[in-house]
Amino acid sequence: MAFPVTRLRRLRMNPTVRDMVRETELSPRRFIYPMFVCPGSGVKKEIGSMPGNYQWSVDGLVEEARSVRALGISGIILFGIPESKDERGSSGYDDQGVVQQAVRALKREVKDLLVITDVCLCEYTSHGHCGLVQGEEVLNDPTVGLLAKMALSHARAGADIVAPSDMMDGRVAAIRSILDGNGFANIPILSYAVKYASGYYGPFREAAESAPAFGDRRSHQMDPANALEALREAEQDLAEGADMLMVKPAGPYQDVIRMLRDRFQVPLAAYQVSGEYSALVAAGRLGWLDLPRVMMESLTGIRRAGADIILTYFAKEAAKALA
Numbered sequence: 512m513a514f515p516v517t518r519l520r521r522l523r524m525n526p527t528v529r530d531m532v533r534e535t536e537l538s539p540r541r542f543i544y545p546m547f548v549c550p551g552s553g554v555k556k557e558i559g560s561m562p563g564n565y566q567w568s569v570d571g572l573v574e575e576a577r578s579v580r581a582l583g584i585s586g587i588i589l590f591g592i593p594e595s596k597d598e599r600g601s602s603g604y605d606d607q608g609v610v611q612q613a614v615r616a617l618k619r620e621v622k623d624l625l626v627i628t629d630v631c632l633c634e635y636t637s638h639g640h641c642g643l644v645q646g647e648e649v650l651n652d653p654t655v656g657l658l659a660k661m662a663l664s665h666a667r668a669g670a671d672i673v674a675p676s677d678m679m680d681g682r683v684a685a686i687r688s689i690l691d692g693n694g695f696a697n698i699p700i701l702s703y704a705v706k707y708a709s710g711y712y713g714p715f716r717e718a719a720e721s722a723p724a725f726g727d728r729r730s731h732q733m734d735p736a737n738a739l740e741a742l743r744e745a746e747q748d749l750a751e752g753a754d755m756l757m758v759k760p761a762g763p764y765q766d767v768i769r770m771l772r773d774r775f776q777v778p779l780a781a782y783q784v785s786g787e788y789s790a791l792v793a794a795g796r797l798g799w800l801d802l803p804r805v806m807m808e809s810l811t812g813i814r815r816a817g818a819d820i821i822l823t824y825f826a827k828e829a830a831k832a833l834a
């Protein structure tokens with residue numbers, strides 16, 4: 512039936528009816544809050560390009576994580592700023608490393624908070640690349656073994672979920688195998704299966720102090736123009752034992768989120784990255800956008816595209832807005 516019998520505005524006439532027919536819901540339990548941990552004590556250093564986000568030493572991180580959990584947010588994902596860096600990223604798979612210390616403290620102090628660890632070498636290598644390098648090339652196979660060591664070290668510290676973000680081929684299988692071989696068969700892998708070589712990561716590199724000293728990440732991260740290739744990445748990671756998949760960034764890749772949601776039966780995460788966050792915060796500060804409103808709209812869009820879990824720097828503010 513066409514207009515005038517059909518009038519779509521009938522179901523928009525007041526807030527109660529709009530509430531009743533709303534298709535997409537946000538909930539803090541769907542959020543994961545990214546956090547940055549650094550050495551020392553009493554450190555809370557704001558990240559200039561990501562206002563409201565900080566590098567924390569373990570003591571402050573634990574207190575902050577407590578308040579994150581109190582807001583109903585399911586978990587955090589941890590990134591480390593190590594004491595020292597070398598060519599092999601060895602502080603990343605050191606059982607006394609900054610992330611490992613943080614994980615132990617969080618699991619001891621904060622009840623029911625899921626602690627997810629990011630597994631990649633770029634925060635720990637002196638050259639800032641995601642793996643071992645030879646000349647200008649990021650080596651795949653020798654890197655995979657180190658990533659597996661890092662994941663095992665995180666699991667030993669008590670991580671609930673490990674999340675490889677490096678985009679090396681074969682790393683999910685290597686991580687699954689080393690975890691299973693060491694009594695961690697129950698630790699899930701959240702794979703950054705579809706991670707694009709994105710300009711939106713800019714502010715994160717300040718946050719994690721992980722900008723590459725030369726070259727870029729285009730030889731392992733995906734070309735922003737490709738979507739079919741995302742299906743191959745997802746299929747491969749599932750075949751290797753990934754329990755959950757992730758698309759990163761989120762907002763500019765909502766078509767890819769939808770493709771994966773329609774195609775695969777595993778929980779799907781999307782990472783609303785630093786640049787997506789910072790762009791909205793900056794426009795809000797300039798008075799060009801209503802930040803609280805576009806924050807919720809951006810998250811709703813990602814959820815509507817099919818993401819079950821959203822990693823977002825807005826997690827706390829959005830959780831407060833939903834309370």
Ligand SMILES: [Zn+2]
Pocket residue numbers: 631632633634640641676677
């Ligand atoms: Zn990396």
